[in-house]
Amino acid sequence: MSTQDTNRLELLQGTLDLLILRTLIFGAQHGQGIARAIQQTSGRELLVEHGALYPALQRLEDRGWISARWGTSATNRKARFYTLTAAGRKQLAKERTKWKRLVAAIDRILGPELAGG
Amino acid sequence: MWQSGRRPSDFSAEIDAHIELEAERLRQEGLTEAEAAVAARRKFGNVTRAEERFYESGRWLWWDHLTQDIRFSLRNLANAPAFTAVAVLTLALGIGATTVIFSAVYAALLKPLPFANPGRLVAVWKQNPSHGWTWNNVTPAELVAWRDESGAFDDMAAFAPTSCVLTGGGEPEDDPCEQVSSNLFPLLGVSPIRGRVFSADEGRPDSARVVILSYGLWQRRFGGDDRIIGRVIEVNNLMYSVVGVMPEKLPHSYAPPDLSAPALWVAGLTLSPTRFWNDYVGIGRLKAGMSVTAAARRMDAVSARLTGQYAVLTGWNPQVMSLRREVSGDIRPALAVLMGAVFFVLLIACGNVANLLLARGVARAGEFTMRGALGATRGRVVRQLLAESLLLALAGGVAGIVVAYAGCKSLIAAAPPVLLNSAPGLATGVGDLRVLVFALATTLATTVLFGLTPALQGARPRTASARLDAGRPSLRRVPIPPARSTLIVSEVALAVIVLVGAGLMVRTLAGLNRADRGFSAAQVLTLRVSLTGDQYATPLAQEQFLERAVAGIKALPGVDAVSVSRGLPVTGWAGLLFITYDHPNPPSGNWPDANYVVVGPDYFRVMGIPLRRGRTFDGRDIEDAPKVVIVNEHLARTYWPGQNPIGKLLRVGPPASPWRSVAGVVGDVLTRGPEVGRLSEMYLPYQQYPWLMVPEHMVVHTAPGVAPASVAHAVTDAIHSADPRVPVADIEPMERIVRESAGLQRLVMNLLLAFAGLALVLSALGIFGVLAYTVSQRTREISVRAALGAPPRALLHLVCRDAALLTGAGLGIGLAAAFLLTRLMAGLLYGVNPADPLTFGAATVILGCTSLLAAFLPARQAIVADPGLALRHE
Numbered sequence: 001m002s003t004q005d006t007n008r009l010e011l012l013q014g015t016l017d018l019l020i021l022r023t024l025i026f027g028a029q030h031g032q033g034i035a036r037a038i039q040q041t042s043g044r045e046l047l048v049e050h051g052a053l054y055p056a057l058q059r060l061e062d063r064g065w066i067s068a069r070w071g072t073s074a075t076n077r078k079a080r081f082y083t084l085t086a087a088g089r090k091q092l093a094k095e096r097t098k099w100k101r102l103v104a105a106i107d108r109i110l111g112p113e114l115a116g117g
Numbered sequence: 118m119w120q121s122g123r124r125p126s127d128f129s130a131e132i133d134a135h136i137e138l139e140a141e142r143l144r145q146e147g148l149t150e151a152e153a154a155v156a157a158r159r160k161f162g163n164v165t166r167a168e169e170r171f172y173e174s175g176r177w178l179w180w181d182h183l184t185q186d187i188r189f190s191l192r193n194l195a196n197a198p199a200f201t202a203v204a205v206l207t208l209a210l211g212i213g214a215t216t217v218i219f220s221a222v223y224a225a226l227l228k229p230l231p232f233a234n235p236g237r238l239v240a241v242w243k244q245n246p247s248h249g250w251t252w253n254n255v256t257p258a259e260l261v262a263w264r265d266e267s268g269a270f271d272d273m274a275a276f277a278p279t280s281c282v283l284t285g286g287g288e289p290e291d292d293p294c295e296q297v298s299s300n301l302f303p304l305l306g307v308s309p310i311r312g313r314v315f316s317a318d319e320g321r322p323d324s325a326r327v328v329i330l331s332y333g334l335w336q337r338r339f340g341g342d343d344r345i346i347g348r349v350i351e352v353n354n355l356m357y358s359v360v361g362v363m364p365e366k367l368p369h370s371y372a373p374p375d376l377s378a379p380a381l382w383v384a385g386l387t388l389s390p391t392r393f394w395n396d397y398v399g400i401g402r403l404k405a406g407m408s409v410t411a412a413a414r415r416m417d418a419v420s421a422r423l424t425g426q427y428a429v430l431t432g433w434n435p436q437v438m439s440l441r442r443e444v445s446g447d448i449r450p451a452l453a454v455l456m457g458a459v460f461f462v463l464l465i466a467c468g469n470v471a472n473l474l475l476a477r478g479v480a481r482a483g484e485f486t487m488r489g490a491l492g493a494t495r496g497r498v499v500r501q502l503l504a505e506s507l508l509l510a511l512a513g514g515v516a517g518i519v520v521a522y523a524g525c526k527s528l529i530a531a532a533p534p535v536l537l538n539s540a541p542g543l544a545t546g547v548g549d550l551r552v553l554v555f556a557l558a559t560t561l562a563t564t565v566l567f568g569l570t571p572a573l574q575g576a577r578p579r580t581a582s583a584r585l586d587a588g589r590p591s592l593r594r595v596p597i598p599p600a601r602s603t604l605i606v607s608e609v610a611l612a613v614i615v616l617v618g619a620g621l622m623v624r625t626l627a628g629l630n631r632a633d634r635g636f637s638a639a640q641v642l643t644l645r646v647s648l649t650g651d652q653y654a655t656p657l658a659q660e661q662f663l664e665r666a667v668a669g670i671k672a673l674p675g676v677d678a679v680s681v682s683r684g685l686p687v688t689g690w691a692g693l694l695f696i697t698y699d700h701p702n703p704p705s706g707n708w709p710d711a712n713y714v715v716v717g718p719d720y721f722r723v724m725g726i727p728l729r730r731g732r733t734f735d736g737r738d739i740e741d742a743p744k745v746v747i748v749n750e751h752l753a754r755t756y757w758p759g760q761n762p763i764g765k766l767l768r769v770g771p772p773a774s775p776w777r778s779v780a781g782v783v784g785d786v787l788t789r790g791p792e793v794g795r796l797s798e799m800y801l802p803y804q805q806y807p808w809l810m811v812p813e814h815m816v817v818h819t820a821p822g823v824a825p826a827s828v829a830h831a832v833t834d835a836i837h838s839a840d841p842r843v844p845v846a847d848i849e850p851m852e853r854i855v856r857e858s859a860g861l862q863r864l865v866m867n868l869l870l871a872f873a874g875l876a877l878v879l880s881a882l883g884i885f886g887v888l889a890y891t892v893s894q895r896t897r898e899i900s901v902r903a904a905l906g907a908p909p910r911a912l913l914h915l916v917c918r919d920a921a922l923l924t925g926a927g928l929g930i931g932l933a934a935a936f937l938l939t940r941l942m943a944g945l946l947y948g949v950n951p952a953d954p955l956t957f958g959a960a961t962v963i964l965g966c967t968s969l970l971a972a973f974l975p976a977r978q979a980i981v982a983d984p985g986l987a988l989r990h991e
Contacts, residue, residue: 031131032138050139051162054132055170058123075141080131 016048016056018099021084021092024066030079031057057082065091129168136161182497186504193505197477201509203882204473208513208564210875211466212556213520217528218459218868219555220521222452225540226445230370233306234402238371239409240443241273241399242436243420247707250692252436255399257392259423263435264388264401266419269412271404274301275386275397278376282649282844285351287338291647291844292380294352295372298388304402305371311335312346312361319360319384327384328357332365334380352383354650371400374446374538393429400440413437446539451865454942458618458872461611465879467560468604468611470513471567472883474506475601476890478570499569506568510561517556531867533860570600601887602923608883609927610934612876613964617935618942619873620956621949622866628948629859632791635784636686637725640677641851642817642825643685646836646843656806662840663803663812667717669835670815675823676832681717681803681812685851686724686788687858689714691810695799697756698766698776711752711797712788713769715810720800721747721783723818724851731763731781738780738802745802746777749785752797769799770808777801790858792947816851825850865945877964880927881971888920889975899979912980913973920972928961935960 023029023037034057035048060066065088071081084092139157148156158164194201229235243259244251257275264273274297281294299320308314309329319327328350330339339345348359369378386397403412416435423430488498529537646666648659663681670679684691693713696703703709718734720726729750738745746767753762766776785795801807817832819825833845856863892899899912939951949956 030134030138032135032142035135036142049162050135050160051164051167054128054135054167058128061123073138075138077134077137077141078130079134079138 015099016052017060018092018095019046019048020053020056020060020082021065021088021095024082024084024088025092028071028081028083030071030073030081032079033073034082060088064088125168132161132164132167182500183504186501187508189501190505190508194508200473200477201512204470204509204564205512205516207466207469207473207879207882208510208560209516209520210879211463212514212517212553212560213524214459214872214875215463215556215559216517216521216553217524218452218455220525221528221532221536221540222456223551225448225452225536228540230441230444231368232371232440235441236439237271237403237405237407238305238440239401239403239412239437240373240440241401241416243433244436245432246434247432248710253433254395255397255435256395256430257386257388257397258390258427259420259430259433259435260397260399261388261390262419262423263399263416266422267412267415269401269403269407269415271402272300272304273388273399273401274298274304275388275399276301276372276382277386277396277398278372278379280647280846281352281381281383282354282647283338283350283352284354284650284842289842289844290338291645291846292334293377294381294383295379296383296386298386299384301371301382301400304400307363307367309361310364312359314361315382315384320387322385322387324385326352326355326357327360328352329361329363329382329384330359331363331367331378331380331382335362352381357383369538370444371440372398373443374448374535376538377534378538393427401437409437409439444539446535448536448539448861450942450944451861454618454945455865455868457938457941458615458869461615462872462876462879463556463559465608465611465876465883467563468608469879469883469886470509470560471563472601472604472886474564474567475570475598475604476886478568479598479890502568503565506564507561509568510557510564513560513564514557517560518553521553528868531864533857533864535861536864601890605880605883605887605923606927606930608880609924609964609968610931612873612880613928613931613960614935614938615869615876616873616960616964617932617939617956619866619869620960621939621942621946621951621953622862622869624949624953624956625862625945625947626859626866629791629862632787632948634686634791634855635726635786638686638851638855639725640819640821640823640825641723642819642828642832642848643851643854644815644817644829644832644848645813645846646815647813647846648811648843650842656811659811660804660806662843663717665839666815666836669839670817670832673828673831673835675820675828676817677820678719678723678818680720680723680816682720682814682816683715683803683810683812684712684788685814685816685854686786687790687854689814690788693769695767695769698768699757709756709797711748711799713810714798714800715803715807715812716800717803717812720816723816724786726786727784729782729784730761731779733781733783734800734802739804740806742805744775744777744805745780747781747783747800748779749783749798751785751795752799753779753782755797767799769801774808825852862945862947877967880964881967884920884923884968885971885974887923888916888972889978891919892916892975892979896979903980909980913976916976916979917969917972920968924965924968924972928964931964932957932961 019038020034023034023041029037031053032050035050035053038046038048057066057068061068061082065085066082067085068080068082070078073079136154136157139160140153143153143156144150161167230238232238241255241260241263242252243255244253254277255275260273260275264270276295276297278293278295281292283290283292297315299315299317302308302314310332312329314329315327318324330345335341335345339348339350342348345359345362349356350359351357363382369376401412403409413435416437420430420433420435424433485498489495648662653659653662667679667681670676683689691713692710694708694710696709716734718736718738721728721733731747733747734745748762748767756767757765762779762782765779767779768774768776783800786798787794788798789796801810803812815832815836817825817828819828829848833848836843836845895916899915902912902915903909935957936952943951
């Protein structure tokens with residue numbers, strides 16, 4: 001890990017799937033593109049371990065939420081492009097609601113920020 | 118998790134593409150080529166780890182493990198060729214034998230008959246309890262009454278087996294045929310491949326003469342003529358039109374198994390309420406939901422009324438059974454015995470394989486411990502052993518199918534006709550898939566269960582205190598594990614049961630062969646001629662032909678004596694009622710009856726039946742001479758006890774028939790076999806044209822040294838020179854007829870002998886295996902004892918004691934079980950008690966010797982081994 005990565009947040013278990021699905025809503029993208037998009041969209045706050053990305057993509061593909069085919073990147077390189085399927089779109093909506101509820105629930109428990117906390 | 122068909126190489130390619138894309142981006146941000154490549158790779162993290170995670174989530178892991186397991190198992194099995202060969206062979210023989218016998222049982226007893234709604238078909242007979250007559254033919258009058266009045270039947274049909282002589286165009290031939298009621302085929306639900314079945318009109322006596330051909334006759338005699346329908350053919354010298362041809366595979370399973378399948382069917386059997394000829398076999402179709410017992414009850418009520426109305430039906434009750442049962446005939450007990458025996462053999466085979474697997478498991482304990490130590494999980498080891506067991510079972514199964522296929526072929530070749538007729542499906546080979554599946558499942562369960570036992574024990578983490586040398590000889594006293602002793606005891610017990618069964622059948626066959634049947638079959642040739650048509654309409658014409666034929670045959674070289682008869686010992690039984698002059702009014706329903714044989718002069722000489730009193734027939738006994746009869750000793754003793762039977766009078770047939778005086782008494786012939794015993798018989802001279810019967814058999818006694826079969830051609834030619842239009846059928850040596858009468862017992866004996874041999878070899882192998890194992894475990898102990906000066910005798914005793922104990926226990930249990938089980942086969946036995954001490958003794962000795970021999974070989978090996986060498990080997 002490079003030093004610039006050390007202060008970034010590690011992803012919570014299971015959130016990577018949600019982020020991948022969300023990223024793909026803008027259209028087909030390859031793995032490296034997805035990783036970069038997550039990092040940039042999060043204001044470079046989130047750390048995506050590239051090595052963990054691909055088993056996750058494979059898992060989503062197996063479940064039928066995304067589909068994949070080999071294509072050519074903008075820089076004319078071979079890459080595997082992922083697209084959101086209809087089932088994936090539904091799943092995204094579901095995961096999104098779940099996430100929002102989770103965040104709200106945890107927020108309520110944590111309460112207002114305590115002075116000096 | 119296995120739905121992904123993606124290959125690991127594709128996954129790796131994607132990762133490579135990712136790293137290149139990342140490096141490209143980094144280069145655009147200003148890094149050098151080398152820096153970018155390193156940074157991209159670093160940023161990705163552990164590539165191998167990602168690949169592993171992909172791999173473990175996919176089916177490829179599962180597939181790889183499977184192929185690995187199979188490869189490894191194949192190597193393991195190939196490395197132990199003796200074990201593999203014995204195990205596969207044992208499984209194959211067990212599966213094969215079971216499949217063959219179960220196929221026969223299924224085809225003969227269980228398989229639904231190939232007719233429409235076969236469960237509702239019944240065979241209809243009648244019985245006369247006061248005479249002890251059962252399964253008699255019925256009259257049309259009874260059939261009509263049962264059908265119309267009982268309310269139990271949708272319909273009832275009948276047929277009468279007879280023979281038909283085909284003439285006109287080609288050799289005359291005499292074929293089995295059936296006269297049938299016109300509703301028989303619709304009732305069974307079978308249709309012809311050409312033309313039609315008989316119409317209702319054609320059941321009337323005055324209707325046109327029509328015939329339906331079997332496929333075989335159509336092909337053989339008419340060359341498969343396409344325009345056969347409507348063709349006129351000559352049957353029994355009358356002209357019949359062909360209206361249909363039946364399919365090749367039309368099963369004859371609507372008839373009892375001892376009737377041969379007909380070559381043709383003739384219409385004209387009229388179901389008339391006023392016909393009282395006892396010539397017909399009835400078949401009924403029960404109304405839906407009607408049980409056989411309920412139908413029988415209703416028929417009884419109808420018969421009670423009939424008996425009051427017609428004196429001729431007095432004493433007769435209906436007898437009805439499902440057609441399926443009827444077709445199984447008398448082979449039920451034989452098949453039950455075989456099924457039991459083969460099931461025992463299968464159990465022994467399973468026991469043996471279990472023993473082999475257990476022994477192998479013990480020998481491999483070290484291997485399992487080692488693999489555990491190297492990090493193999495318990496599941497992984499179990500899975501690998503499972504693969505090995507499955508492979509073994511699979512190989513055994515495939516070999517078993519081959520054995521079953523070959524076995525079915527030889528069974529069909531060796532089977533007596535009665536079995537083939539009962540089991541029509543058997544002729545087509547391994548009858549039923551379910552049978553094979555059953556045998557496969559049994560052995561599969563055994564191999565898997567016992568193949569895994571050592572694995573489950575061996576895979577236990579603490580196994581053998583992690584001793585890598587487990588399975589090697591030690592100085593400790595090693596008892597035979599209880600599982601293995603139990604298996605050996607069971608094997609010996611099962612083997613002794615099969616052995617006793619086989620022994621009883623051997624004694625039965627010997628008894629049947631030894632039995633004095635009251636005649637001599639040696640040197641006798643039999644054949645059948647049918648005299649039909651206008652030229653033989655008179656008894657005189659028949660007599661003239663028979664005299665010409667007899668003279669012609671007698672003149673042949675190699676022929677000693679010739680005669681004619683109607684009815685032959687063993688196959689022919691024609692029980693008829695008679696009265697004696699001394700007791701002309703026997704109580705109703707208790708009339709005397711006897712086998713009614715019509716013979717020519719010299720019949721007793723040809724058949725070697727001894728004359729006890731009086732004389733045999735000769736030229737005096739012609740039509741105009743006083744009517745005479747010859748009776749057997751049993752009849753004379755029964756009806757004229759303590760009196761001289763010569764000159765006594767008796768009468769057969771309608772009251773107008775003449776009284777006949779007894780001219781002679783001959784020895785008893787056991788026509789219905791030694792099992793049935795002595796019965797009354799009477800002989801009438803054919804030249805006095807007795808009531809009802811025309812001779813149809815010719816019997817030829819050949820000179821010493823001349824085989825009866827060798828004169829068959831010359832005899833046929835002699836008959837044809839008397840009249841070329843008379844067909845000659847069923848040319849058979851009398852000895853073969855006698856031998857075939859015990860065909861079922863012989864088949865059972867041969868199969869039981871084969872099974873007993875198999876059981877013996879398998880259980881010996883089992884004992885050998887266990888002893889070889891204990892000896893190998895005790896090499897060191899034995900060597901130490903030998904080095905300390907123990908005599909070989911003591912060492913032998915040490916090793917053989919285990920074998921003797923196990924065999925003794927097995928023998929005890931087996932003999933006790935055999936004592937209980939052999940009673941069930943009493944119906945198959947003749948001349949031997951089911952608890953025959955000789956048979957039980959012989960089985961004990963044979964099995965005892967075999968197991969001691971099996972124990973001696975490994976014991977001897979241990980004793981002759983050099984003690985020093987064995988000790989250094991440690």
